[in-house]
Amino acid sequence: MNQITVLIVGAGPVGLTLACELARRKVPFRIVERLAEPPRGSRAKALQPRSLEVFNDLGIAEELMKMGWTDLPFRKFNGSQLIGDSPRSVFAREDTRYPKTLLLPQWKVEDSLRGKLGELGGTIEWSTELTDVSHTDGGVMCRLERAGFVEEVACRYMVACDGGKSSTRKKLGINFVGETRQQEQLWVGDVEVEGLTPDAWYNWLGSKFGIAFALFPFKDTRIWQLQAVMLPDEEGNVPTPTLEGFNELFKERTQMEGVRFTNSTWQSIYRVNIRRAERYRVGNAFIAGDAGHVHSIAGGMGMNTGIQDAYNLGWKLAAVVHGQAGDGLLDTYGEERIPIADWLLAATSERQKAMMAAAATGKAGFETLATQDTTQLNLNxxxxxxxxxxxxxxxxxxxxxxxxxxxxxxxxxxxxxxxxxxxxxxxxxxxxxxxxxxxxxxxxxxxxxxxxxxxxxxxxxxxxxxxxxxxxxxxxxxxxxxxxxxxxxxx
Ligand SMILES: Cc1cc2nc3c(=O)[nH]c(=O)nc-3n(C[C@H](O)[C@H](O)[C@H](O)COP(=O)(O)OP(=O)(O)OC[C@H]3O[C@@H](n4cnc5c(N)ncnc54)[C@H](O)[C@@H]3O)c2cc1C
The missing domain is CATH 3.40.30.120 (Glutaredoxin)
Structure with missing residues (x-):
């Protein structure tokens, strides 16, 4: 039977941050990921000032700063009519070297974290899925499956960083309390765009959809992230997104000529779920990141909060494993992070409501998306x-x-x-x-x-x-x- 000190399940931004934290503290661990290779969808595009501080400590903030935008304006249209540009909100504060939100695709953040993990000697086990978990005296028994091979591993600790649909959370019997907002759905995707200059975050606003269409260009790539509010049918379904569908919807909603999308590398449907795990620890198993909290993407804080969950848990696990603190220190992880998740769910719902209301009247801008709170510097x-x-x-x-x-x-x-x-x-x-x-x-x-x-x-x-x-x-x-x-x- 293989023994592991810490098993990390999932190599998204949260699992990767935790792996770096354990690696630099010389805690033995394994990190498993069921995908065969990194996902390429852009997903999160806002790295908040507090996460940049965390990454400065890990030594990757400066390389990330070169890969994204901090000053891209918000360009508003009503149909094909340009309303104008508004600048990004910046909060003048002297107590941080990173006062501005950095906008870049999630895969660049994950690339940097994987690079750091490699430097620290860590290796991701791809195509490896956690399929079962049970508690033992003083540990957690986990079953891993890879290409038809099954491995039983006895772990002292296990941390599930396996995303919002976390099967591990379910296996641990942790309820995910909250609601699914069937009426709030988006088409999201990555496309190349012909006919627009990549010098702004483009938004087409209107009373029916709030944000009828949004396009965001990523720095030093040809890729733009696309978002469009979709109204579901009576059963709560929206059509499957395709490149053709993206082009047709854009024409229909904006009436703009001369803009065309090509080479779509990611298409997805995003449903707003507002849920929090009722606890973050059962025995020696923990959950972190989206496995613990999901909410509206307004304000751009999901990945950021998960990164900060991992930053909170990493040093505590290391202190207990190295015998510098008692096991009770690990209870402070949930004690500290659950109130933050509750704040997050409320703050993002509020931000979503404000954004949609402002968009419906053509007034939305950064001021409704980004506030002092979304920098996450004031969390305590x-x-x-x-x-x-x-x-x-x-x-x-x-x-x-x-x-x-x-x-x-x-x-x-x-x-x-x-x-x-x-x-x-x-x-x-x-x-x-x-x-x-x-x-x-x-x-x-x-x-x-x-x-x-x-x-x-x-x-x-x-x-x-x-x-x-x-x-x-x-x-x-x-x-x-x-x-x-x-x-x-x-x-
Ligand atoms: C369109 C969109 C825009 C967003 N914008 C923002 C934003 O601006 N800012 C922000 O902070 N957040 C944003 N988010 C949210 C952000 O993407 C998530 O919060 C983030 O991905 C969560 O990271 P995670 O590591 O917890 O989970 P994930 O990124 O979901 O990673 C979990 C990993 O676990 C793996 N896994 C699952 N089950 C198993 C298993 N049993 N065994 C092994 N591996 C497993 C999965 O394959 C996956 O790779 C956005 C999301 C979307 C969809």
């Missing part, structure tokens, strides 16, 4: 059992850089240093970090990256001039106080 774990201390001041969006009261659970703000560079350059890597202000004693064991703060910009941004700020491996403040000794005993 203040109510987590891992968060201790800090100022008793209510934080408002964007205030951190002004030195408003930092509290445990907040995302550790990044700071542009007076002497050049960013604080995040000094905080990169899988360890805990301790910022020491005013030369107090840094009473920590080896393995904590201690940074003596001398830079005025950090003092100002953190609002602390004497004491310590302990930052978790995933970049959230664990403790604001005088000493960290008791904190680590608690773990």
């Amino acid at each position: 774990y203040r109510d987590s059992s891992l968060s201790v201390g800090g100022a008793d001041v209510e934080l408002r969006a964007g205030e951190l850089s002004a030195g408003a009261g930092l509290r445990a659970g907040d995302r550790a703000p990044d700071v542009r240093l007076v002497g050049g560079g960013w604080l995040s350059d000094r905080l990169k890597g899988p360890e805990w970090k301790l910022l020491v202000f005013g030369g107090v004693s840094a009473d920590v064991d080896e393995g904590v990256n201690v940074v003596q703060v001398g830079d005025e910009a950090i003092v100002k941004a953190y609002g602390v001039d004497r004491g310590v700020v302990l930052i978790r491996p995933d970049g959230y403040v664990a403790l604001v106080g005088d000493s960290v000794r008791d904190y680590f005993k608690g773990l």
Whole structure:
């Protein structure tokens, strides 16, 4: 019987992020994927500022920044009539080096993650499907099937990152609570476009469909993503999308001459489901990403939230596997991430409603799609059992850089240093970090990256001039106080 410390099921963006997190912490793992090769459909196109910070820590943000757009305008039409362009929303905040959402196809994100995983020595097992799972004393028994061969593996931990239709979630008996909005369906696909310049995100708005047609060009490729709202028949069905269908629908809805789609590499139907798994852990099995939450694509946060699930779970699994923390640390994964999923479902439903209402009157623009919230920089774990201390001041969006009261659970703000560079350059890597202000004693064991703060910009941004700020491996403040000794005993 083969033994594995951690089995990751699914090599989408979430499974890949988790694999990188485990690989760089030297946790033995396997990652299996039932597809024979990577999917090419563009799907997610928004990489949010918080995910860019996560990828900066993993060392792939800069290469991704070159592959996408941050300033593409939103071009609106009413039928064939141009209404005009509106610029992308940008939130002027100084506490991040990535204030802008990056627009690029999901397969580029997955390509970069696979490249990083390869560098770290990880290998994806393609054409390998998890077909059964059961609990054992202190572990999970998994059946893997590949080309007719069956392998039983005893895993200490298993993480299902197998997408919204997760069969593993069902096998674990975890309910996926929520609703399917049969009336809200889209045709989506990838096409090449003749007759339009790839210098904007094109949207044809109108009262009947809201967004009657949308086309988004990807940088340095010939591919555009296409989306069109479809009205289902009485049984809730919409026709199967084809290249011919895309061309006909565009003509019918926009009346524009001279535009033609060719070479479609992906066609799909997207149905809005709004659901959340009732729990994220059963025994030693966990779920992450779309397996745990699905919702409207408005606001572009599904993949991003999944990446951040993996970033939350990765360091915790490593700490438990390496004997640095008790198993209870793993319960904080659901404790911290389920409230974020609840926020996500509500925020995306709200965004969807606002977008459709604005589109129906020809007013939609980035302001209805992208807000401070969708950057995901303001998400926090203040109510987590891992968060201790800090100022008793209510934080408002964007205030951190002004030195408003930092509290445990907040995302550790990044700071542009007076002497050049960013604080995040000094905080990169899988360890805990301790910022020491005013030369107090840094009473920590080896393995904590201690940074003596001398830079005025950090003092100002953190609002602390004497004491310590302990930052978790995933970049959230664990403790604001005088000493960290008791904190680590608690773990
Ligand atoms: C049109 C569209 C636009 C979107 N736009 C955005 C956006 O702008 N921003 C955003 O953040 N999100 C967006 N999303 C959502 C985003 O695509 C998903 O949230 C993301 O793919 C979820 O990643 P994941 O790794 O959890 O799951 P997936 O990407 O679904 O990956 C799961 C993987 O698991 C594999 N698998 C499944 N079952 C098994 C098994 N039993 N054994 C082995 N392998 C298995 C699958 O083959 C798959 O490769 C969009 C989605 C669509 C369709």
